[in-house]
Amino acid sequence: MRVSEIGRWVIGAAAAGAIASLALTIDNARRIRRPDPASAPGAEPLTVLLPVRDEVDHLNDCLTAVLDAVDRWRGPARVLVLDDESADGTDRVLADFVARHGCVEALDGAPTPPGWLGKPWACEQLSRQAPGDGVYVFVDADVRVAPHAFVDSVALLRAAGLDLVCPYPRQLTTGVVERLVQPLLQWSWMSTLPLRLAERSSRPSLSAANGQLLIVDAAAYRRAGGHAAVRDDVLEDIALLRALKRSGGRGVVAEGSEVATCRMYDGWREVRAGYRKSLWSAFGSTAGTVAVVVLLNLLYTVPPIAALCGSRIGLLGYLAAVTSRAVTAARTGGRCWPDVLAHPVSIVAFTVLTADSAIARRRGVLTWKGRGLSGSAR
Structure with missing residues (x-):
């Protein structure tokens, strides 16, 4: 086979893969579960669990939104906030909030023991x-939940017969780097993971989750071993879903752009630091x-390069990728045009990160929020 024939075969195979990924994206866009505002869960106990470390700029707004959502809950509810040895004044903001809102309970975190991540x-x-009963809601400090977030999300959990659901927040982005990289979060599972199969399957490999907003049945969480079962996992959210599946539970990621938003990182330095800790x-x-x-x-990246050299098959592959990104953005509330046209550049940026x-x-130099990660993470 001549070199030119090999090149055409590679371009054709790449384009076919991009088209297959587009087909899965479209199917997932039709099937993905969403919190249902028309449903209402029973009046069971709800516990909101919020771990914070150096979140002085986020804590007040996050808790204000959480309390608005708790106010709509019909059953008993608790809000527990743990200050994980913050050094930026988070503890003072938390103490002030608790003084003004007695329904929030503050906990002081103990030092991280050997074998655990923070x-x-x-x-x-x-x-x-x-x-030990009801529903746990784990939420990150950079998340802003809508007033109906907990009611709608728990209704989805119960109506679908799931043990865990992650309503994926709409990711807020500004600046070139964020707009290049952050949309890959939703696109990665929308274009590669058959969601309905994943929620039925016990296979750990068929798992996607997001710890930014995670709703889990309390009993199922404890059967899975809780966070003790994932004590040294950098991606503890996905690891928790896998542990739950191993214990016989079912869970899946959901489309949560209408129940929560999140600004994960601000600028290149935060993007690099955030992905540096976990992508490995x-x-x-x-x-x-x-x-x-x-x-x-x-x-x-191969199809668009080929397209620039005049390949129609390469152009077809590039357009399939762009359409996959556009479908994902439309379904998850993300940016669409013209951002999706830069998909090959997004892949290059992901490769660099x-x-x-x-x-x-x-090199053993991984850190996050002042703590080393290399020593205890596997």
Whole structure:
């Protein structure tokens, strides 16, 4: 086979892969579960669990939104906030909020023990203070929930017969880097994971979750071992869903753009730091990481390069990728035009961030919010 024939075969295979991914994206857009404002859950206990570390700029707004959502809950509700050894004044903001709102309970976090990472340990401490029944809502400080968020999300959990559901917040982005990288979060599972199959399957590999807003049945959470079962996982949200599946539970990610928003990172430095801590572990192993990065570049950078050289098949592959991104954005409340046209650049940016994370992991210099990660994370 001549070199030119090999090139055409590679371009054709890449375009076919992009088209197949588009087909899955469209199917998921039709099938994805969404919190239903027309439904109402029973009056069961609800416990909101909020771990915070150095969140002085977010805590007040987050808790204000949480209380608005709790006010709509018909059953008993508690809001537990754990200050995880903050050093930026978060403790003072929390104390002031508790003084003004007696329904919020503040906890002081204990030092992270050996073998644990910070967030799983904070969540574990919170869960130990929660009742053993009803529903737990884990929420991050940079999330702003809508007033109907808890009612609608728990209604979805119960109506669908699930044990865990993650209503994926609408990701707020400004600036070039955020707009390039952040939309890949929803697109990654919308274009690769058959969602209805994933929620029925016990296979850990068919799992997507988001700890920004995570709704879980209390009994199922405890059967799975809680956060103790994922004590050293950087991506503790996905690991928790996998643990729940191993214990016989069912869970899935949902479309949550109407119940919550989140501004994860502000600018290049925060984007790099945030992804640096976790991308090395996102695909299970170094070999898995290399395979995924190579496949993404094959499917989403080879076709547009070929298109620039006059390949119609390459153009078809590029348009399939752009359409997949557009469908995802339309379904999840994200930015669409002209951002989706830069999808190949997004893949290159993701590749750079993944390499940076893997190199930092290998050198043992991973940190997050002042704590080292390399020593205890597997």
